[in-house]
Amino acid sequence: MTRTRLGTLFYVLALSAVLGACTTAGASAPPASASASSGGASSASCPTSQPAALPAGQTRTVTIATALGGITIKVEADLSPIAAGNFVALAQCGFYDGVVFHRVVPSFVIQGGDGQFGRATAIDPARIGQGGPGYTIKDEPVTATYRRGVVAMARTPDPDTQGSQFFIVLDDSAVTSLAMANNYAIVGTVSSGMDVVDAIAAAAGGQENPTKPVVMTDVSVSQP
Numbered sequence: 752m753t754r755t756r757l758g759t760l761f762y763v764l765a766l767s768a769v770l771g772a773c774t775t776a777g778a779s780a781p782p783a784s785a786s787a788s789s790g791g792a793s794s795a796s797c798p799t800s801q802p803a804a805l806p807a808g809q810t811r812t813v814t815i816a817t818a819l820g821g822i823t824i825k826v827e828a829d830l831s832p833i834a835a836g837n838f839v840a841l842a843q844c845g846f847y848d849g850v851v852f853h854r855v856v857p858s859f860v861i862q863g864g865d866g867q868f869g870r871a872t873a874i875d876p877a878r879i880g881q882g883g884p885g886y887t888i889k890d891e892p893v894t895a896t897y898r899r900g901v902v903a904m905a906r907t908p909d910p911d912t913q914g915s916q917f918f919i920v921l922d923d924s925a926v927t928s929l930a931m932a933n934n935y936a937i938v939g940t941v942s943s944g945m946d947v948v949d950a951i952a953a954a955a956g957g958q959e960n961p962t963k964p965v966v967m968t969d970v971s972v973s974q975p
C-alpha cells in the first residue's frame with residue numbers, strides 16, 4: 752500500500768460514493784493510523800510487543816490531563832481485552848505523557864496517541880499520525896456500539912495494525928461511518944470530561960491537523 756499522508760493515515764471505506772471523496776479525511780472517513788517499525792516510548796518499562804490482555808470482567812480508570820481540563824475514561828476488558836490491556840499498559844508506563852491530539856474532525860472524532868511523531872517537544876509535521884509504539888496488536892471482534900464518548904483504537908485497513916493511536920467519538924452522527932467499518936476496537940467510554948473533549952475539538956479552529964494541538968500532559972491509570 753502506498754504510504755502517502757492521507758492514503759495511509761485515514762481508512763477510507765469502499766463505499767466512498769456514499770461516504771464522500773476517498774482522497775480526503777473528513778467526517779465521512781473513519782480514523783486510521785499507520786503502524787510503525789519503531790516506537791516512541793517514553794519509558795524503558797513500556798511494552799515492546801503486544802502486552803497481556805486485560806483480564807475478563809476487569810476495568811481500569813484512565814485519566815488524561817490537558818491544559819483544557821481532564822478526561823476520565825472507563826476502560827473495560829470485556830469490550831476488547833487485547834486492545835484494553837494495550838491501552839492501559841501504554842498509559843501506565845507514561846507512553847502517552849506529552850503526546851498531542853493531532854487530528855480533529857468536527858462532529859466526528861479527536862485522535863491522538865502517536866508517541867513516535869506526535870510528542871509536543873518533537874513533533875514531526877510530515878509524519879505525525881503515522882507512528883506507533885513499535886509493535887501492533889491482534890484484531891478482535893467489535894461487539895459494542897460506537898457513540899459519543901466511545902474510545903477506540905485507530906488503525907489502517909490492513910489486519911492487525913492497531914498500535915498506540917486512539918480516538919474519542921464526538922457525536923452520535925459519526926456512528927454510521929464507524930459502524931460500516933466496524934473494526935476499530937472499543938476500549939472504553941469517557942465517564943467525565945466530554946466538555947473537555949469538545950473544547951479540544953473547538954480549539955482546533957476547524958483544522959483537521961491543528962497547528963497548535965492540545966497536549967496530553969499526564970495520563971494515569973487507577974483501579975477500578
